[in-house]
Amino acid sequence: MLRSLSLRLRIFLFFCLLAVGAIALAAVALGFVWTRTDSEWTASELTTVILLFGFLNTGLVLGIWLLFDENVARPIEGLSTSLRLRAHSGIEDSIKAQAAQYLGDLAPAARALSDALAASGDQPPEQTQRLLQDRERLTALLSEIPIATILVNAAGEIALYDAQAGAILSRIAAPRLGAPLSNYFDLTPAIGACARANRRLAEGYVTVPDSNHAETFNLQIKSLGAEGDVIFLDADTRAERDTQSRPLVFDFDLLDQKLEGTITARRLSELNFVVFDTETTGLSVAKDAIVELAAARVLNGRILDGEVFETYVNPGRPIPAASTKIHGVRDADVAQSPRIEEVIPAFHDFAQSAVLVAHNAPFDIGLLRQQEVQTGCSWDHPVVDTVLLSAVVFGISADHSLDALCSRLSIEIPARHRHTAKGDARATAEALIRLLPLLQGKGIETFGQLLNETSKFGRLLRDINSDHVRNAPEMSDSP
Incomplete structure (x- = not known):
């Protein structure tokens, strides 16, 4: 059970055990002295002494833990992340000696290994x-x-x-x-x-x-x-x-690929992903509307440049100036665009039999599900959220915004493409491609294992995969 906990949490529990153990030993020692001497202490006074000791002892242990966490546990996790990025995604993430100055020779050794890997992989063979x-x-x-x-x-x-x-x-x-x-x-x-x-x-x-x-x-x-x-x-x-x-x-790998069993039993490398993003009139799933929708397909670890979906959507209402300031979509851009009733069925066809991927998926999937009655398209697809993937790989305390994730994975989003559906969908797709090897490096091989891991971060973001997805039969491409 403890193996499934993060390094920092295990260290924290270790210090908690020290604090509890010290309080218990102090209570036993004081109780022993109290019962064997002609002490004039009352039971309430003895209890007060034990509580005061427990408070001071806990504060001392907590302070030591904070120092240990900042100077040992965090740097160790940072080193492991840097090495995983280099080993599994080929990303050169600098190992900062200052951040790991209390780890002795571990940081220089890790940096030397990373530099050696970088030197051997800089130039592809002729x-x-x-x-x-x-x-x-x-x-x-x-x-x-x-x-x-x-x-x-x-x-x-x-x-x-x-x-x-x-x-x-x-x-x-x-x-x-x-x-x-x-x-x-x-x-x-x-x-x-x-x-x-x-x-x-x-x-x-x-x-x-x-x-x-x-x-x-x-x-x-x-x-x-x-x-x-x-x-x-x-x-x-x-x-x-x-x-x-x-x-x-x-993709010639499809000539040899034979998919069997349920979706949860499939290897991550065998899944067909559709990575999408929306731009809207506001931030309310219930009240706001989509003004732009874009998606890219990821298969066998690469983006299929020939299979993309991109369109403006006429929301049937004015786009607030505050929203236009963020994504740049104006009323004139969507005036001649199709309505959501036309766009949703087309996108549903594009995403057929795929695992949907989005950054902060509850918002984007929620917008699609708001249209289920109106369009007749049911969005019961399996869903992967790159926010949760980031938490699995980099820990819950890291910054999981799209900008931070892309920076961590050495993905550049041109400023003119940020906060556009096409640009954000492409960046999320590239992040997915680089996260998948990191997940596999942590022993997460199947979609079922991934669901189990992401469900542990429910306090960070709601898991929107329904029970029927977790127990679904083999996915079908039949209409």
Whole structure:
């Protein structure tokens, strides 16, 4: 049980034990003397002496503990945090000798280790640089080929789509890596034509409707064996091509990933995160409205630049000047923007089957849940709050504001992007990516373990994951 407590709390309990023990020993000693001598003390006088001693002794022990906490416990936690940042996130967090001056040679030794790690990891190997360059060239080339391409794994989940395929998919629903292809197309004709029982889709040409049965598409299916299928479609000449905003999007780890069991049993690295932020007319969940909503998707430890959500929202009321001063959104910016009744369903589709992530999540999730009756969209997603993640990693006494967290994780938020939904969502996503390895370094591997840890900080921020999330069945991508 004590192992689950922080170092500072364990030290505090140790000093409490010293104080209680000293008072108990003093009481026993005075009682022994009182019963064996012809003392004229009364029982009440003896009790007063014991209480006075207890008060003075507790004050002395508390003072010593404060010195010990300030000069030993806090610096040790600071050293461990710095080493974890370097080891698990590659962040160079300076180890200050002045702050750990009473730890002897521990601080210089930790700094030397950190410097050695930094020196060994400053420059990526030449081979890694070449792979990155080859990846950029491949992305640029495939994005220009006038044939829409989709790669699905053996489970029929999308592992790659290019710019042209993204344009087609977006007409049906938000393009998402890891989403079943059946979310976009009615694959009954392709499955019905399958000649082999162990194949999900039949090779060759087939015409299928979209999942809404609004359009039909000609698909050419090519088998990749046990890894899945590659699917070609005619390029969408009606849609405006924008390869800069929608590049080639892929994650080949999805070809081998097999997700089983409940959400709580999933490893953190296997989860699909949607990190979002809102800007509003004020600070009341019940009374104020969203004026801007933005989100980024995080999969397998990286932000998918091709899968973002961003929009202004017309709140149907004037935006207070005090709010505009903070986030910069004016009435003119939202005048021609969609209302919340249109935005919520689109975002709900974008966040399908994902774990929602926000900084101070009760506020942002509360705003979404306020619209459940009006929009018919239920927000029962699992939720991760980066405030609570910060508390788990850095301790409850640290500053857990977004600015402080980003500073601690060496994340720079340009001033023009701070307090914008897009900028804050991006910063929160980058913070999540750097926090996940730190959590795993502390032995927190699964989503269930993470929920157990964050629930310990309920006095800092309310945990909004409902009981059905903790005991949920396997997450599904089905609409």
